[in-house]
Amino acid sequence: MTALLEVIGLSGGYEPVQIFKDVNLTVGAGECVGFFGPNGHGKTTLMKTLSGIIDPWAGRIVFEEQDLAAPGERKARRSRNLNYDILVRRRMDPKKVARAGLIHVAQGSTLFPDMTVAEILSIAPGVALAAGRKPEPDAVFSLFPRLKERLQSKSRFLSGGERQMLSMACGLLAVPKLMILDEPTLGLSPKLRQELADAVHAIRRAGTPIILIDQDIEFLRGLVDHLNVFDHGSISRRLTNAQIPDHETLMAELFGRRQG
Amino acid sequence: MELSAFIAVLTGGLVLGVLYSLMAFGLALVWTTLGIFNFAHGAFIVLGAYIAWQIGNPDAFGLGFLVSAVVTVIAMFVIGVIFQFLLVKPFERKPNIVLLTVITTLAGATVLINLINVMWGPRSKQIVLPASGDLSLGLFRITANEGLMVLIVTLTLATLGWFLLKTPLGRSMRAVAQNREAAQLMGLNVPLLYAATFGLAAALAGLAGVFIGSIRFMTPNMGDDPLQKALVVVILGGVARFTSPIYAAFLVGIIEAFSTYAVGLYWTPAVLFVLMIAVLVVKPEGLFGRRERSV
Numbered sequence A: 001m002t003a004l005l006e007v008i009g010l011s012g013g014y015e016p017v018q019i020f021k022d023v024n025l026t027v028g029a030g031e032c033v034g035f036f037g038p039n040g041h042g043k044t045t046l047m048k049t050l051s052g053i054i055d056p057w058a059g060r061i062v063f064e065e066q067d068l069a070a071p072g073e074r075k076a077r078r079s080r081n082l083n084y085d086i087l088v089r090r091r092m093d094p095k096k097v098a099r100a101g102l103i104h105v106a107q108g109s110t111l112f113p114d115m116t117v118a119e120i121l122s123i124a125p126g127v128a129l130a131a132g133r134k135p136e137p138d139a140v141f142s143l144f145p146r147l148k149e150r151l152q153s154k155s156r157f158l159s160g161g162e163r164q165m166l167s168m169a170c171g172l173l174a175v176p177k178l179m180i181l182d183e184p185t186l187g188l189s190p191k192l193r194q195e196l197a198d199a200v201h202a203i204r205r206a207g208t209p210i211i212l213i214d215q216d217i218e219f220l221r222g223l224v225d226h227l228n229v230f231d232h233g234s235i236s237r238r239l240t241n242a243q244i245p246d247h248e249t250l251m252a253e254l255f256g257r258r259q260g
Numbered sequence B: 001m002e003l004s005a006f007i008a009v010l011t012g013g014l015v016l017g018v019l020y021s022l023m024a025f026g027l028a029l030v031w032t033t034l035g036i037f038n039f040a041h042g043a044f045i046v047l048g049a050y051i052a053w054q055i056g057n058p059d060a061f062g063l064g065f066l067v068s069a070v071v072t073v074i075a076m077f078v079i080g081v082i083f084q085f086l087l088v089k090p091f092e093r094k095p096n097i098v099l100l101t102v103i104t105t106l107a108g109a110t111v112l113i114n115l116i117n118v119m120w121g122p123r124s125k126q127i128v129l130p131a132s133g134d135l136s137l138g139l140f141r142i143t144a145n146e147g148l149m150v151l152i153v154t155l156t157l158a159t160l161g162w163f164l165l166k167t168p169l170g171r172s173m174r175a176v177a178q179n180r181e182a183a184q185l186m187g188l189n190v191p192l193l194y195a196a197t198f199g200l201a202a203a204l205a206g207l208a209g210v211f212i213g214s215i216r217f218m219t220p221n222m223g224d225d226p227l228q229k230a231l232v233v234v235i236l237g238g239v240a241r242f243t244s245p246i247y248a249a250f251l252v253g254i255i256e257a258f259s260t261y262a263v264g265l266y267w268t269p270a271v272l273f274v275l276m277i278a279v280l281v282v283k284p285e286g287l288f289g290r291r292e293r294s295v
């Protein structure tokens, strides 16, 4: 059986600052893979690269045996004096990634502040329909009943939790074959955290493969098959679910490593 | 000021407002969506006027007003798309895109104006509108041609509003304008939507040109004044919602009409610019704008 997603030697960042380096990652069919690591070490940047928002500097991203990144290294700085990009090919196309079914639910996205929930939900399934996948709005609404009450609100008037629900709902309407959830419970009250954590569990039970980034080890333990510890721009450890230590131990190890 | 004079000035202001909303709408659309200021907007207006003259006028192809307006709108859409592809898109990933595109759109405008000079010459022309006579409603009195313009512009903007609010493509265009990254993650075709937005803005500029070319005598350099007016309107109104430039356009039209009556044509631009500077000082996001989104 071949892997769903295979990332080989991926490096990238925000020109000219490199954020992550030589990342290798495999997500098998039906798997849920977790990421855990300190803030600001490049998890979000890595995910943005997977979804094509920023171009990788080197490496390959293979999704369902389709190469998502155009081959080759980042353009050498030869073109530094030519400020005209018309012939420079992008290495990644986010539309192609989303069409392929790799759907990224961004961290703390504000979505479209001046559009109503109904309007946003109306355009979200477009990519799935274009790719011949069938969205199921009813399932999404039963997962997030609260959105049904806020259909006519502009998204800038939503609370943080509601906005996160809307983000995830949009992701689900795109009918993901692999869903990236970047800190879906960040900055929410315990009650809302639980609500969203339940939603993630429900998505998982429905069989959707997930890459889940979170700061809550217990939440991750309850969901993931593998956990990648990500710090200083690379995966420093790969743990199976059984190997996941408790929060204190893991933090101590990370903290220790940094000082050593 | 007598009531009849007041009404006449107000009517003039409202008619100007209609024209200005058409001129400013496209500029604001590009500004919010692509995050750049298109200095070629004035040149688009001029080019639209000349294309319409060429197609419609009895001295040229003579196909009549309606055909000329339709051809102009389509041609300007295509020209806008090409313009964006050559002069805006290549700088999309540069951090200093705003400054770069100030230069490239100014350069593009210069090229367009000179092309117009070469093709049609500097002598002034005028577009002949089909209607004649006056329309009146109580004390409000406008020429039939002004009425035609009000009708066409209102229909155009209403259609555009419907398009942006109700159709998937229009909603996608608003989505890209409000959050490019989220739109990309949704799998929207951002390059296509950028091109369509720029084309649409150019098409609206072209339509504005058709009317300006009928109100005034056309010369290749007539684009500066509309560009200035559109700039004032966009800054005054802000760009948070696509309706803000429309309100601001009417405000500017009415202020211009009354200021022309009170202090004369000569001082009116000064009045408008003082107003614009005052707004920039006090409420930089525009009278109808919100603080979050300012480019």
Ligand SMILES: Nc1ncnc2c1ncn2[C@@H]1O[C@H](COP(=O)(O)OP(=O)(O)O)[C@@H](O)[C@H]1O
Residues within 6 Å of the ligand: A014, A019, A038, A039, A040, A041, A042, A043, A044, A045, A046
């Ligand atoms: N748009 C950006 N431009 C430049 N640097 C950025 C940008 N976004 C994030 N960074 C930097 O990249 C690093 C990694 O950030 P991020 O990927 O968000 O980490 P994480 O998700 O692990 O918290 C941080 O040092 C951050 O300051």
Ligand SMILES: [Mg+2]
Residues within 6 Å of the ligand: A040, A043, A044, A045, A107, A182, A183
């Ligand atoms: Mg992050």
